[in-house]
Structure formats: structure tokens, C-alpha cells
Amino acid sequence: MKRTDRISSLVILAVCALFFFQSREFSPLSGLFPRTVLVILAGLALLLFLSTFRRKKDGGVFDTAAFRHLPSLVGLALMVAWGVLIPVIGFLATSLVFFPLITVYLDRGLPARRLFGRIGIALALTVVFYVFFTRVLYVPFPEGLLL
Amino acid sequence: MVTEALGLLFTPLNMLIITMGVAAGIVVGALPGLTATMAIALLVPFTFGMNAVHSLVLLGGIYCGAIYGGSFSAILINTPGTPSAIATTFDGYAMARKGESYGAIITATIASVVGGLIGVVFLIFLSPALSKAALKFGPPEFFWLTVFGLTIIATLASKSIVKGLIGGAFRLPVGVIGIAPIEGAVGYALGPGNVQGGIALIPALIGLFCLPEIIGMIANKDTHYNVIPYKKERKLVRRIFFRLIKKPFLLLRSSVIGTIVGIIPGAGGNIAGMVSYNEAVRASKFPERFGTGIIDGVAASEASNNAEVSGSLIPMLTLGIPGAPPAAVLMGALLLQGMRPGPELFAFHGEITYSFIFSLVLANILILPLGLLGGKAMSKLITGIPVTILAPFVFLLTCIGSFAINNNMFDVYVMLVFGVIGFVARKAGFSPGPIVLGLILGSICEQGLVQSILMGRAKGAVLGIFFTRPISLILIVFTLISAFWPLLARLRRVRGFRRRSS
Numbered sequence: 001m002k003r004t005d006r007i008s009s010l011v012i013l014a015v016c017a018l019f020f021f022q023s024r025e026f027s028p029l030s031g032l033f034p035r036t037v038l039v040i041l042a043g044l045a046l047l048l049f050l051s052t053f054r055r056k057k058d059g060g061v062f063d064t065a066a067f068r069h070l071p072s073l074v075g076l077a078l079m080v081a082w083g084v085l086i087p088v089i090g091f092l093a094t095s096l097v098f099f100p101l102i103t104v105y106l107d108r109g110l111p112a113r114r115l116f117g118r119i120g121i122a123l124a125l126t127v128v129f130y131v132f133f134t135r136v137l138y139v140p141f142p143e144g145l146l147l
Numbered sequence: 148m149v150t151e152a153l154g155l156l157f158t159p160l161n162m163l164i165i166t167m168g169v170a171a172g173i174v175v176g177a178l179p180g181l182t183a184t185m186a187i188a189l190l191v192p193f194t195f196g197m198n199a200v201h202s203l204v205l206l207g208g209i210y211c212g213a214i215y216g217g218s219f220s221a222i223l224i225n226t227p228g229t230p231s232a233i234a235t236t237f238d239g240y241a242m243a244r245k246g247e248s249y250g251a252i253i254t255a256t257i258a259s260v261v262g263g264l265i266g267v268v269f270l271i272f273l274s275p276a277l278s279k280a281a282l283k284f285g286p287p288e289f290f291w292l293t294v295f296g297l298t299i300i301a302t303l304a305s306k307s308i309v310k311g312l313i314g315g316a317f318r319l320p321v322g323v324i325g326i327a328p329i330e331g332a333v334g335y336a337l338g339p340g341n342v343q344g345g346i347a348l349i350p351a352l353i354g355l356f357c358l359p360e361i362i363g364m365i366a367n368k369d370t371h372y373n374v375i376p377y378k379k380e381r382k383l384v385r386r387i388f389f390r391l392i393k394k395p396f397l398l399l400r401s402s403v404i405g406t407i408v409g410i411i412p413g414a415g416g417n418i419a420g421m422v423s424y425n426e427a428v429r430a431s432k433f434p435e436r437f438g439t440g441i442i443d444g445v446a447a448s449e450a451s452n453n454a455e456v457s458g459s460l461i462p463m464l465t466l467g468i469p470g471a472p473p474a475a476v477l478m479g480a481l482l483l484q485g486m487r488p489g490p491e492l493f494a495f496h497g498e499i500t501y502s503f504i505f506s507l508v509l510a511n512i513l514i515l516p517l518g519l520l521g522g523k524a525m526s527k528l529i530t531g532i533p534v535t536i537l538a539p540f541v542f543l544l545t546c547i548g549s550f551a552i553n554n555n556m557f558d559v560y561v562m563l564v565f566g567v568i569g570f571v572a573r574k575a576g577f578s579p580g581p582i583v584l585g586l587i588l589g590s591i592c593e594q595g596l597v598q599s600i601l602m603g604r605a606k607g608a609v610l611g612i613f614f615t616r617p618i619s620l621i622l623i624v625f626t627l628i629s630a631f632w633p634l635l636a637r638l639r640r641v642r643g644f645r646r647r648s649s
Contacts (some may be wrong), residue, residue, distance in 0.1 A: 008575045012313065029600065033593040041316040048309050075365040076570065079358070079542050083563045086546065087556045095546075099539045106368060106535040121536055129543065137196065139551050 002052045009049035016042040071106060078102050086142055093146035095126045152501030155200050156509075165506055168205040169513045170521070172212020176228045177525045178532065179220050179367075181541070183213035183229050184583075185360055187476045188353045189541070191483065192548035199484040199496070203503040206480055210473050211263055211510040214416055214456055215518060218255035218449055219525045222248060223375050231416025231452035234424040238437065238444025243375040245440050249522070250380075253387045254442040255449040256518040258398060261391075262450030263511030265402035266409070266457030270464075270504055274493070277465035281490040284466070286602060287613050290595030291622035293588040296412040296468045298629040307576060308633055314572075314581030315588075349479050350549040350558040351565045352583060356476075357545045358566025359573050361538050368534040376526075384519065390442060397427060397443055398450050405451035409458020412584060415471040416452035423451030453514075457507060464488055464500065467591060472580050475587050483552070 016038050023031050023038070082098035089097075100122040107115055133139040155161075175186040186209050194202035217229030222239035235255060242251035284292070297315045324346050391398065401423040408419035427447035428437045437444050459470030460477070467488035469475035481488055486496050493500055549562035569579055603609035613619060 004575050008577075029597060032600070033596050036596075037316055037589075041313065044309055044313045044316065048313065051309065069366050071368070072362050072366045075538065076358075076362055076567070079361070079539075080563055080567070082542070083546055083559050086550075086559065091546075091550075095543060099543060102539040102542075103535045106365060106538070107533070118533065118536060122539065125536075125540055126543065129547070133547060133551075137193075139547070140554060141547075142550065142556055 005048055005052045009045040009052075012045035013042055013049075016045065074105060075102060078105065086144070088144045090144040090146040091141035092126070092130050093144070095130070096123060099123070099126050148497045149501060151498045152505060155498050156204070156502040156505050161200065161204055161502075161506070162509075164201055164205050165208045165509050166513055166517075168208020169212035169510050170517055172209035172214075173216035173219075173514075173517060173521065173525065174212075174528060175209070176213035176216020176232075177219040177529055178537070179224070179226045179228055179529070181228070182356070182360065183210055183217075183231070184472045184476055185356045185541075186213050187473050187480070188349070188356045189544050189548050191349055191476060191480045192353075192551045194480060195483050195552060199486060199499045200502050202480060202484060203477075203499070204506040206477055207503055207507050208510045208513075210477065211453065211456055211507060211514065212517075213473075214452055215255070215259040215263075215449070215514050216525070217452075218259070218445075219252065219522070220529050222251045222255065222445070223526050224529060229416070231420055231455070232448070233417050234420035234448035234452075235445055237424065237448075238440055238442075239448075240375075241438060241440030242442070242445065243440075246378075247440065248375050248526075249378055250383055250387055250442065251440075251445055252522050253384050253519065254391065254445045256515060257388055257391050258401075258446035258449040259453040259518070260511055260515050261398050262402040262405055263453035263456060263514065264508065265399065265450075266406050266454035267504065267507045267511060269406045269454075270457040270461055270507070273461050274465050274504065277461065278490045278493040281465050283618060284490075285616070286595045286598035287616055288595075288618045288622065289467075289591055290599055290613070291619050291626060292466060292468060293592035293595060295622050295626040295629060296588050297585060297592070298626055299412050310577050311581045314577045314579075315585035317572075317577075317582050317585055346561055347552060347558050348586065349483065349552055350562040351586065352476055352479060353545050353549055354562035354565030354567075355569040355579050355582060356472075357541065358563070359570040359579070361541050361545075362570055364534050364538045364541075368538075379523070387442065391446060394443065394446065396430075397446060400426060400430070401447045401450035402454040405454030406458035406461075408451070409455035409470045410461050412462060412468050412470055412588075415459070415473075415580065416455045419455035419458075420448040420452045423447045453511070460504075460507075464492055464504075465490070469584060469587060472583050475583050478587060 020035065020038050020042075023034050026034065078098060078101060082094055082102075085094045085098075088094075100119045103118050103122045104115065107118055110118070130141065134141055172183070172186065175181045176183060187206055190206060190209060194205055197205070213229060214231050217227050217232030218235045218239065220226050220228035221232040221235040222243050225236050225240040227233045227236055239251045239255065242248065242254075297312075404423040404426060405416075405419040408422060409416075424437075424444060424447045427443055428434045431437065431443065455471065456473075459474040461470065463469040463474045463478050465488075467478070469478050478488055481492075486492055486499070545562060545566075546559055549558045550556065552558055569582075572582070573579060599612050600609055603612035606612065608615075614623070
């Protein structure tokens with residue numbers, strides 16, 4: 001946890017510096033709140049940084065398991081890619097690809113028959129939701145190269 | 148106003164919406180990994196097109212249902228469905244292991260209904276009085292109130308005070324982007340474009356709450372839950388009802404504790420349940436039996452966490468300061484509907500506000516039939532839905548929800564960015580509660596500060612405006628006590644230790 005706290009406090013200090021630099025064009029009144037909070041935030045980050053040197057032993061364990069847990073990371077990457085590609089390919093097409101893809105990736109140990117069943121559920125849910133939102137609720141979904 | 152509110156509420160459509168909301172809430176709450184905050188955050192964008200009463204009634208039903216629903220997985224698989232049900236596992240699961248799972252569910256259901264209704268009574272009677280008192284609040288009072296709220300969330304909602312405070316102050320990089328509330332200065336927009344209008348709150352909340360939980364579901368997808376069988380017994384409902392009726396103080400005390408904890412900004416249902424359970428043990432004639440599977444433990448936790456629902460709405464509706472993260476997201480729904488929480492909510496939108504409050508009475512009553520009849524289905528549902536379908540499905544909803552608010556892809560990107568930030572922050576020990584409450588309180592704080600300075604300049608006493616008004620002084624005292632309480636508690640512990648050792 002010590003190392004994580006050090007890294008997070010340094011990241012927060014860097015963000016504070018960036019935002020403080022950005023605030024130079026503010027008038028004294030509109031810059032008052034951001035600058036005050038930035039100073040407080042930087043102070044707290046410094047406190048967190050210094051506190052890591054005072055700890056005799058590392059009490060807590062940083063939850064690195066989540067970062068080393070491959071399915072979580074691949075799942076997160078697939079979901080981010082899904083969201084980013086929506087305006088490029090279109091909402092329906094992207095979802096028809098990524099929803100079953102994530103299911104297949106997470107269920108890769110399953111027997112083929114059950115896996116196909118789950119792919120069917122994933123495709124059906126996507127189509128049902130697409131039809132419900134576009135035809136019933138009239139929410140226009142983003143379209144790209146495809147639907 | 149009350150008659151008009153009841154007229155607005157009692158329509159067949161509203162009855163259907165409340166029933167659907169409570170049922171959906173119970174399902175969400177019962178599924179480990181899905182929380183009340185997440186369910187409300189996900190649904191807020193879809194309620195945008197509804198009228199205000201339908202929207203609030205639905206979200207209120209989901210809030211009540213989800214907090215109760217958490218008891219199912221707490222009792223049947225020893226895993227709280229929502230954090231509020233942590234204390235329910237202590238005796239609920241022990242009862243289930245003794246073959247009394249149905250009894251535990253009945254106890255949780257009756258206690259939840261009683262607690263929920265007592266909480267709503269407080270909400271009905273305290274809110275108008277508080278909203279009248281809030282009319283005396285000017286910008287300096289709102290400034291100090293938000294500072295007080297921020298110090299409380301930081302100390303209560305996080306294991307580390309410094310990390311809690313950092314979480315609360317995290318609002319700055321988000322809230323300052325866009326046009327400033329005073330003077331209209333454009334801040335941190337990094338050039339003209341989507342961020343000039345500021346970062347939309349709801350997609351940020353959806354990202355912060357939903358994406359980390361989806362990843363959590365994936366990480367725990369191989370966890371095998373042993374669901375304890377759920378067997379119905381004849382006349383058990385009546386027997387447990389009469390046993391609970393003989394413990395009025397337990398139910399009343401737990402409900403009052405839940406309501407009070409709910410009113411305190413940042414302290415959620417988990418704290419309410421734990422405090423109430425602890426008090427039930429202390430007040431009991433047989434404290435040693437707690438944890439072995441007795442109905443008192445289940446009733447204490449469940450009455451308290453359901454009373455906390457209404458408690459958390461009291462400061463949100465009257466002062467615009469949410470008592471718990473789900474209430475913070477509900478506040479986002481109010482703002483989306485053009486209703487600003489605070490005194491003007493009761494003055495300008497009285498009928499809608501009272502309809503919402505009265506709908507919580509119905510929602511709590513509906514828990515009884517839905518919980519008792521749907522218990523069997525719920526026990527199957529807990530392990531019946533594969534995470535490999537549920538996780539991408541919830542993500543699909545987060546994308547649709549983020550997009551549907553403004554029909555803007557930029558909001559989906561905001562959700563993704565905040566989701567990744569939320570995931571990393573959670574793993575680094577920063578809990579999302581202070582971050583979300585900070586996001587909401589921050590803008591009120593900024594407005595209060597700048598408007599107070601303008602008022603002070605007009606009067607020729609900038610400092611005086613902050614430090615001489617009576618309500619401000621009371622709030623300053625509260626803020627100081629809250630900020631230094633952890634330090635004082637530590638000093639007391641050290642002194643006590645020294646005294647004992649000498």
C-alpha cells in the first residue's frame with residue numbers, strides 16, 4: 001500500500017500543478033474556489049506522501065490482484081473498446097460484436113453447446129434492447145459505418 | 148397540498164411503476180455485486196423522458212427495494228447483496244444454516260417494512276420543518292453546511308481520513324471544468340468543444356459506480372455460492388410477526404438509529420445496520436446469543452438500513468445535501484427534472500415532492516407481499532443469472548444510459564473515463580462515496596463561497612459575513628468537532644491506554 005499511496009499522491013500533486021497552471025487566466029473571484037481547493041488537495045496529497053515514510057510496516061495490502069487478474073483487465077479493455085467504437089461502427093453493430101465476445105471470453109471453459117446458448121442470449125438481449133429503445137422509447141442510437 | 152399530492156400519486160400507472168420499481172430493486176439488491184446506488188445511477192437517464200412524479204416514484208421504489216433485497220443474499224449465501232446488509236449476515240446466515248432461512252427472510256421482510264415506514268414518518272414530519280428552517284439559510288450558511296458535510300463524509304465514509312478528504316476534494320478537476328457559476332469564466336475547457344459546458348454529472352456518477360462494480364463481478368465470476376435451500380413453512384409468517392411485535396423497542400430503536408445515521412451526510416446503510424446491531428447486542432438480556440442465529444439480530448439490521456433510506460432523503464430534499472450515495476444519485480435525478488433540492492422544492496414543487504414522499508410509504512408496504520411471495524424466485528435468481536451475461540449486459544445499459552441523457556457520445560466517453568478512474572481509485576483505497584458526495588456538494592460550496600464574498604463586499608465586511616451569522620457559527624462548531632473528532636478520539640484512546648498501563 002505504501003508504494004501505491006506514494007504513486008497516487010504524486011499523481012494528485014501533478015494534477016494539482018496542471019490545474020493550478022490552467023487557473024492563471026481566471027479572475028481573482030472565479031479563481032478563488034478552485035485555487036483554494038487545489039491548495040488543500042495538494043496539501044492532503046503531500047500529507048499522504050509523507051505518511052508513507054512514517055509507517056513502520058506496510059499494514060494494508062494494495063489490491064494488486066485486480067490489476068494482475070487477466071479476465072478483469074481484458075474485460076475492462078474490451079468494454080472501453082466497445083464504448084469507443086460505438087460512433088465509428090454504430091451502436092447495434094458494435095454491441096452485437098462485443099457483448100457475445102465478452103461472454104465468450106469469460107465463458108471460454110464452457111462446453112460448446114452451453115456457450116452457443118449464452119451467445120444466443122447475448123445477441124437476443126442486444127437486439128431486444130435496441131428495438132425497445134429505438135422503436136418504443138425513440139432514443140436515437142449513434143450510427144457509424146453500420147447501424 | 149397533501150390532497151393534491153395524493154391525487155397525483157394514486158393513479159393506476161403510478162401504482163404499477165412503484166410495484167415494478169420495488170420488484171426491480173429487490174432483484175438488483177439480491178444479486179451480489181449490484182448495489183442500490185448502481186441501480187439508481189443506471190436508471191436515472193431512462194427516467195429523464197418521464198414526468199417528474201413517475202421518475203421519482205420509480206427511483207424511490209428501486210431504492211427501497213434494493214436496500215431490502217440485499218438481505219436475501221446476506222441470509223442465503225452469507226454475502227450481502229448491498230453493503231447495507233452486512234450486519235444481516237451475522238444472524239441471518241446463522242439462522243439459514245440452522246434450517247431457518249424462511250424465518251430469517253420473514254424477519255428481514257417485516258423488520259424492513261416497519262423500519263422503512265418509521266423512516267418515512269420522520270421524513271414526512273421533519274422535512275417541512277427543516278425546509279422552513281432552511282429558508283433562513285443564505286450563501287454563507289450553505290457554504291458552511293457543505294464544508295460540514297465534506298468533513299463528515301471524509302471521516303465516516305473512508306478508512307483513511309486523508310484519503311476520504313482527497314476523495315471529497317476530487318470534485319475540483321471535474322466540477323471546475325466548464326463555465327464557472329459566478330462571472331461565467333470558462334475554466335479548464337482546454338479549448339472550445341464538449342467540455343466547455345462542463346462535465347455532465349450523471350455519466351460521471353454512472354462511470355464511478357457501475358464500471359468498477361462490473362469489473363468486480365468479472366473478477367469474482369468463479370466464486371461459487373452455496374445457496375441454502377429456502378423452504379416455506381405454514382403459519383411461520385404469523386408466528387414471527389407476533390414474536391417481532393413483542394419487541395417494539397428493538398424495532399423502534401433500530402429504526403430511529405437508521406433514520407439518524409441516514410440524516411448524517413455520507414454515513415450509509417452499512418453504518419446504520421452495524422450501529423443498530425451493536426446497540427441491539429448492548430441492550431439485550433442475552434447478548435451472547437447474537438451471532439448464533441436469532442431474529443433480533445436480523446430485525447435490528449434490517450429495520451435500521453431501511454429506515455436509513457428515508458433518513459438519507461431528509462437533508463437531500465430540504466437542504467440539497469444528500470445523506471448517502473444513493474440519495475446523491477437521486478438528487479441528480481431531481482436536478483435533471485429541473486427541481487432544485489432545498490426550501491424551494493417544497494415551495495414550488497410541493498405536490499411532486501409530497502407525492503414522492505408518500506410513494507415511499509407504498510413502496511415499503513409493497514416490500515411485504517413482494518418479499519414474501521418472491522422469496523423462492525429470488526433464491527434461484529442469486530445464482531441463476533450467469534455473471535458472464537450480466538456483466539456485459541450492465542455495461543450495455545451504462546452506455547445506453549450515458550448516451551440517452553443528451554444524445555451525446557461525449558457523455559459515454561465521460562462515463563468510460565470516470566469508470567476507469569473509479570476502478571483505479573477504488574483499488575488504491577479511495578472509496579467512491581466521498582468522491583460522489585464531493586462532486587455534488589462542491590458546486591453548492593463554490594456558489595456559497597463566491598456569493599458570500601460578493602455579499603460581504605457589498606456590506607464592507609467579507610470576513611464578518613462568514614463568521615458572525617448565528618447559524619453559520621453553529622455550523623462552524625459542528626465542522627470543527629467533525630474535523631477534529633478522529634484526532635480527539637485517538638487522544639482519548641491513548642490517554643485511556645496510558646492510564647490503564649500506569
